[in-house]
Amino acid sequence: MELRRADIIAKEIEERIFDGSYADGERLDEVRLARHFGVSRTPLREALQRLALSGLVELVPRRGAFVRQPGPVELVEMFEVMAELEVVCGRLAARRISEAALAELRDANARCQAAVDACDPDSYYSANARFHQIIYRESGNSFLEAETRALHRRLEPFRRRQLRLRGRMAQSMSEHEAIVEALERGDAEEAAEALRRHVAVQGEKFLNLMLSLRRAAE
Amino acid sequence: MELRRADIIAKEIEERIFDGSYADGERLDEVRLARHFGVSRTPLREALQRLALSGLVELVPRRGAFVRQPGPVELVEMFEVMAELEVVCGRLAARRISEAALAELRDANARCQAAVDACDPDSYYSANARFHQIIYRESGNSFLEAETRALHRRLEPFRRRQLRLRGRMAQSMSEHEAIVEALERGDAEEAAEALRRHVAVQGEKFLNLMLSLRRAAE
DNA sequence: CACGACGATCTTGTATACAAGATGGTTGAC
DNA sequence: GTCAACCATCTTGTATACAAGATCGTCGTG
Numbered sequence: 001m002e003l004r005r006a007d008i009i010a011k012e013i014e015e016r017i018f019d020g021s022y023a024d025g026e027r028l029d030e031v032r033l034a035r036h037f038g039v040s041r042t043p044l045r046e047a048l049q050r051l052a053l054s055g056l057v058e059l060v061p062r063r064g065a066f067v068r069q070p071g072p073v074e075l076v077e078m079f080e081v082m083a084e085l086e087v088v089c090g091r092l093a094a095r096r097i098s099e100a101a102l103a104e105l106r107d108a109n110a111r112c113q114a115a116v117d118a119c120d121p122d123s124y125y126s127a128n129a130r131f132h133q134i135i136y137r138e139s140g141n142s143f144l145e146a147e148t149r150a151l152h153r154r155l156e157p158f159r160r161r162q163l164r165l166r167g168r169m170a171q172s173m174s175e176h177e178a179i180v181e182a183l184e185r186g187d188a189e190e191a192a193e194a195l196r197r198h199v200a201v202q203g204e205k206f207l208n209l210m211l212s213l214r215r216a217a218e
Numbered sequence: 219m220e221l222r223r224a225d226i227i228a229k230e231i232e233e234r235i236f237d238g239s240y241a242d243g244e245r246l247d248e249v250r251l252a253r254h255f256g257v258s259r260t261p262l263r264e265a266l267q268r269l270a271l272s273g274l275v276e277l278v279p280r281r282g283a284f285v286r287q288p289g290p291v292e293l294v295e296m297f298e299v300m301a302e303l304e305v306v307c308g309r310l311a312a313r314r315i316s317e318a319a320l321a322e323l324r325d326a327n328a329r330c331q332a333a334v335d336a337c338d339p340d341s342y343y344s345a346n347a348r349f350h351q352i353i354y355r356e357s358g359n360s361f362l363e364a365e366t367r368a369l370h371r372r373l374e375p376f377r378r379r380q381l382r383l384r385g386r387m388a389q390s391m392s393e394h395e396a397i398v399e400a401l402e403r404g405d406a407e408e409a410a411e412a413l414r415r416h417v418a419v420q421g422e423k424f425l426n427l428m429l430s431l432r433r434a435a436e
Numbered sequence: 437c438a439c440g441a442c443g444a445t446c447t448t449g450t451a452t453a454c455a456a457g458a459t460g461g462t463t464g465a466c
Numbered sequence: 467g468t469c470a471a472c473c474a475t476c477t478t479g480t481a482t483a484c485a486a487g488a489t490c491g492t493c494g495t496g
Contacts, residue, residue, distance in 0.1 A: 004279050004449080006267075030478070040451045041478090042260070046267055049224075053271040061222050062457055062478060077361035081306075084362075088302045143295035144302075222479080248448070258481045263449090280448060280487055442493085451484075459476075466469085 006046035009037050013047060017056050017067055018157040024069035028057060054154070075158060082155055083199040085148045086132070090179065090195040093138040094188035101138045102184060108134060109176050116169045124169050125160060131176060135183075135195075172198070224264035227255050231265060235274050235285055236375040242287035246275060272372070293376060300373055301417040303366045304350070308397065308413040311356040312406035319356045320402060326352060327394050334387045342387050343378060349394060353401075353413075390416070 013033070016022050034044045052059040058068045070078060093101075108131040115124035132152065136145040175198040182191035231251070234240050252262045270277040276286045288296060326349040333342035350370065354363040393416040400409035 006449095042450055042452090045479090046264070049264055049267050050271060053268060063459095064478070074361060077359045080359055081362045081365065084302075084306045088299075141295045141298055143292060144299045147299065224479095259448090260480055260482090281489095282448070437496105439496085440494090442491105444489105444491085446489075447487090449484105449486075452482085454479105454481075456479075457477090459474100461472105461474085463472085464470090466467105 004043075005037075005039055006043045006050065009039065009044060010047035010050045012037070013051060014054075014056060017051075017069070022067045024067055026067045028065040028067065030064070078151065078155060079158075079200070082148075082151050083196055085144070085151060086135070086195045086199045087192045089136045089139040089144060089148055090183070090191040091188045092140060092144070093135050094183050094186050094191040096140040097138040097183055097186075101134055102180070104134050105131060105180050105183070109173070109180060112169075112173055112176060116173055121160075121169065128172065128176075129156075135179075222261075223255075223257055224261045224268065227251075227257065227262060228265035228268045230255070231269060232272075232274060235269075235287070240285045242285055244285045246283040246285065248282070296369065296373060297376075297417070300366075300369050301414055303362070303369060304353070304413045304417045305410045307354045307357040307362060307366055308401070308409040309406045310358060310362070311353050312401050312404050312409040314358040315356040315401055315404075319352055320398070322352050323349060323398050323401065327391070327398060330387075330391055330394060334391055339378075339387065346390065346394075347374075353397075 013022075013028070022028070028048065030041050030044055030048075034041045037044065048057060048059065048065045051057045052065070055070075056068060057065045059065050108127055111127035112124055112131060115121075115127055129152070133149060136148045136152075139145060139148075175194065178194045179191060179198065182194050231240075231246070240246070246266065248259050248262055248266070252259045255262065266275060266277065266283045269275045270283065273288075274286060275283045277283050326345055329345035330342055330349060333339075333345055347370070351367060354366045354370075357363060357366075393412065397409060397412045397416065400412050
């Protein structure tokens with residue numbers, strides 16, 4: 001047995017929550033899940049604890065674990081925080097970014113463009129994620145980087161839905177270019193604002209998000 | 219038997235890590251701790267998992283749990299993020315704060331002043347914490363509030379050390395007043411900047427922080 | 437004398453057994 | 467007929483037992 005099983009199980013359940021296999025409010029039966037994963041309740045409970053800490057399930061004492069999908073309000077709040085974290089990363093990165101990292105950004109952007117041309121949302125998503133994570137890293141603050149990545153990851157399933165909307169990928173691309181430009185110039189405020197515009201969920205984007213939520217709820 | 223014991227144990231161990239009873243890198247022996255708390259290894263392991271998620275201990279598979287005090291670099295990073303979160307809270311609060319909350323802030327500030335006059339760092343600390351938490355709440359973003367409070371709590375022991383320094387309380391007070399003023403005027407940028415100045419760790423504050431770390435390490 | 441391999445022992449990871457609280461249905465009284 | 471209390475059952479929380487990997491000392495060899 002090479003690794004801790006609880007990690008694997010937690011990730012698996014997380015995946016199921018993300019992709020909607022487990023509905024909001026659903027109780028996660030320990031013995032059922034334990035049987036399903038072929039383990040005892042001990043490592044499974046560890047996995048549930050872990051998920052509870054990330055906020056994906058709610059652990060009610062003596063009652064069990066319940067899936068806790070963020071509601072519309074909480075989602076908007078999380079996106080707002082995400083935007084602000086990106087802004088902070090961008091502002092710091094504008095001052096601290098290296099020439100090599102700028103090249104990496106341009107490369108990531110090129111891959112984004114290729115994905116847009118190929119109309120491939122999945123590879124666009126991964127190239128886009130790389131783009132952003134370079135900026136997190138170049139903030140020069142590992143703690144900030146870790147926190148930002150964690151939230152990014154948590155919002156991943158919702159972002160992904162948004163991307164499938166018409167024209168979103170192309171728009172996203174041009175925003176990327178504005179960000180890179182600002183970072184090249186070392187213009188912290190412009191980088192910050194470009195990122196804020198890029199990430200913020202507001203107006204029609206907000207509406208779209210809510211609609212996709214409705215769809216996912218069925 | 220009333221509540222989940224793992225919570226209580228986790229909090230207890232957390233306290234010990236915070237106050238330095240457990241040194242950095244120290245291994246936390248499961249059976250020893252279990253005996254100490256009068257429980258079996260099962261709830262104790264749950265507690266360790268929890269602490270691992272908060273970053274207070276490192277869980278090395280098949281090796282055990284090790285206390286992981288943040289080093290100087292990580293601490294500075296955490297304070298930088300803390301400052302940015304406060305800034306975000308302040309900026310949002312400036313737009314969203316209610317008249318009642320402003321009154322609460324003035325009240326908290328009065329308590330701070332009373333603590334300064336009485337030279338009572340402990341009650342200053344709690345009044346100060348209340349002051350800041352009102353701002354987090356008035357950001358109108360529960361998720362942001364929760365995240366900010368979590369980091370605030372994690373940095374508490376280090377903040378507390380800083381407060382004992384000469385003149386820090388009085389200076390802190392005047393900064394509070396500037397913050398309240400900006401919030402009253404609804405001046406988001408000024409509130410943000412006032413908070414940044416208030417929370418940022420830089421210059422001699424940085425030095426002091428490092429020194430207090432040294433002291434704690436012994 | 438130094439280095440490496442082997443094994444005893446200890447510690448963690450997992451499974452199972454047991455205890456205690458929660459749920460839901462049934463029964464009885466009003 | 468309705469409401470409430472009680473009991474059976476189920477589920478979680480905790481303890482203990484067992485398995486597997488890691489540490490460290492010892493012994494043997496070069």
